Amino acid sequence: MDVLGNAFDLILDPYVLAVVALASVFGLFVGAMPGLSATMATALLVPVTFFMPPVPAIAAIVSCTAMAIFAGDIPGALLRIPGTPASAAYADESYRMTKNGQANVALGAGLVFSILGGLVGVAVLILGAPVLAEFALNFSSFEYFWLALLGLTCSVFITPQSQVKGMVALLLGLLLSCIGIGTTSGHPRFTFDNLELMGGVPLIPALIGMFALPEVIRYVLSEDRHLPLTQRRFGKILAPQLDLLRRYWRGLVRGSLMGTVIGAMPGAGADIAAWVSYALSKKFSKTPEKFGHGHPEGIVESGASNNAALGGAWIPALVFGIPGDSITAIAIGVMFMKGLTPGPMIFMNNPEMLYGVFFAFILANLLLLPFGWAAIKSAGYLLAVPRPILMPLILLFCIVGAFASNNTVFGIMTMLALGLIAYLMEENNFPVAPIILGLVLGPMLEENFLNSMQKTQGDLIGFINRPIAGTLGVLTILLWLSPLLMRLWRNVRVQPRTS
Amino acid sequence: MRFNDALSGFVLLALAVFVWATAAGFPKLTGAPYGAAFFPQVLAVLLGLAALVLIFRGIQAWRNGEAVIQAGAWVRNPARWLGLGLIIGALLLYSGISASLGFHVTVFLIAAVLMIYLGVRVWLALLVAVIAAITLWLFFARVLLVPLPGGVLTSILW
């Protein structure tokens, strides 16, 4: 109890509270700005946290990311530009709700279920940290290979248009991920002797280029430029959520738990959690045909999932010092800078600091309600800015974001090239989201495959003879075969009647 | 601008062949069953197959009377081409001269020109561009320490 008391004192220090409040506003702003991601918000915070004591430094990162992941929903719903990659899975859905005059329901769902999902994630983090991390620690390259393949498979399955085109987009993303020096071979690939390309295609500029820039291009090329595309004033934000909660509580529970588990898996974070949960929600829904036409069910589940993943990602990070996602990878670095080595010893040596982090999580999620509500309300004003003024400003943000990710104009060139490609692809009904997923998971897929093969000297048996790997493998292959099996099953059922 | 799927297919097929051929030149790893070329070549094969499907579908659609290229209305409007040119130009301009001209000046020019092109009144465009340049600079360069280039203003700012 003494530890908890000390931790309370740590977190309720006015200085810490001020840091949390500022970091929250910062997170909301960065998350809501198209092209600036939660990971980037964290990266931009590192230099600022460098001169803070450990608890406020970690609390700043925690609250900033919780806010940013929610705020990513705002431009997703109002402009169809996800503010962060974690909102990409359902940006289209919530934009359609806005078009149907339900922006308040879509954004409110994002807010309320982000908070609930976030709290579930924290609860699991506090209660189950050691157990879950122990499990994930047994994953070897075989398991990671299947995990990556499972993520990629999901991305093709949720393609609303032609699956061949989804596949093409995924393959292009995977090919982009091949550019640069591979860690497995050390050989520069597709770099055309360009030094910057040796570092590979930078993710954040690619993301800005593919999600934000085409929006600006489309706007400039559109004929009617002064049409207000989005709603400025919203109806009740919180009231409709009770009804959603009653109807979709199963989705909330499933999304929160799924998000926490995916977050806890090293390498997979909030964005993958959102994709998987959206796909699951559609799979288990009683009305899957409503998906893609402005239906809140998927938003409830994946909105909860991506915020739960944040808490989940801290589980392996705190217990074993292995980051659960790109945000905690940075956070671990910050902890090292403070002289705190994440690991089992931290539970014994600095428990109040650990509980301080837990309280920061709870605090951030509670603060999300008033802050997020205010953000939604003011988003109306932000978007009341005439679009001829807003669009050039978004372009400026794209420039700064693409530059700041690695402090080089190469980021801007990457953004331009991929932006033009993404624009052409979307005009031709190719989805662009699988490109990003391919870019992120490509290295994980290739390295884990090659490393596994190196271990077994080319024997493929390793992918199925470990229990967890085998289970994941069977799951992936079943998913592949599912359209075929479904068709067969339908034929079997239909045939007796027709013949 | 919408192309017949067969056209996209041919471009993708060419890309697949290029990837395969380039990857063929990658060295083998000593003692490893699969080398640096393995993964790109698998992707190239899959991409090639997907491209063939697209070509097949495209030719069918073309037989059914789909146009090879369907352009949006903006293609015949020179003002739209100018707009596209301005966006691309803005990014190239920033990449090229922000280091010597400085972040604020470049960003001000880009924002002002684009807003005026989009029909914002000149005084308002200039005002917003100045405010945007200052705010972005203060926030990113001064608060977050992103090394945005100072350019011609470097010696005055520090």
Next chain:
Amino acid sequence: MRGMKALFTGLAAGISAVALFATTAAQAAWPERPVQVIVPWAAGGGTDATGRIIAKMLQDEFKQPFNVVNRTGGGGVVGHAAIAQAPADGYTIGVMTIEIGTFKWLGQSNLSGAKDFTPIALYNFDPGAFYVAADSPFKDAKDVINALKTNPRVYKLASGSSVGGAWHMAFGSLLLKVGIDPGQFNWIASQGAAPALQELVAGGTDIVPCSLPEAKALLDAGKIKAMAVLNTERLPAYPNVPTSKEAVGVEVQAGAWRGIGGPKGMPEEATKKLIAAMEKIHKSEEFRKFMADRGFGLMWKAGPDFAKFMEESEAESGQVLKAIGLAKSS
């Protein structure tokens, strides 16, 4: 106010498009404006941490901002090239790491630490060590070496870093010294020490080399065992880990180092001032405490000594990489 006035002046200049010809800075004592410190590795990593503390202390010393800029990618190639290609006016310096001596051999770039940079000061050296899982049949380093000698193809060795990275080479040079050909092994690449150690615990590999601070969490948890440290003496923070000399009878000093350098041909004034400031920092209580708290080792070589050190490091890297079979023919 200064900023506002400056902006308006500058914006007026921008509109009239004469901006390009403005201000050629008058000659004054270096540094008269902010200095960029390029770190070729990601924010939050070890190199970044040491780079930032040095930048902060240089800033206090010279009363000018020293801004850390992370330029990541390509296993350090991108950032090192950015340092080498920056204008040599003393306003861009950077943190150089052991990888600079490997790019040439790996065919990634022609950069050479001794030839393409102005050496300022080496400030850190972390010896490698190697580990096995807690439930491994190996009891000590002798066991490991004997097993590798008799059955080279059976064991899986993690590189502990990307291919040709610091820990890969450190363990490679130990193998060379005890007379085992490192080229015959089954090396598994990884994205750094943490995933490599996780693989070790998960049973995916048998031996992992990396630094001791990186392995501290898992050592404390009793998940892995440290076999030997590749240094001339034991590390004060890890008194139980024997040196390679004590464990298997060969002295090896191999690991990762970090230093400050700039583009070739920097003004002498800037170089001299930087070396003096670095020496002061290196001796300071604050810096020593910072490094000790985080488990970073100290080493000091300035100017030409640092250049000579880089030359030797590059030659040694070449030797090990050739033995591992990674170096391109040259």
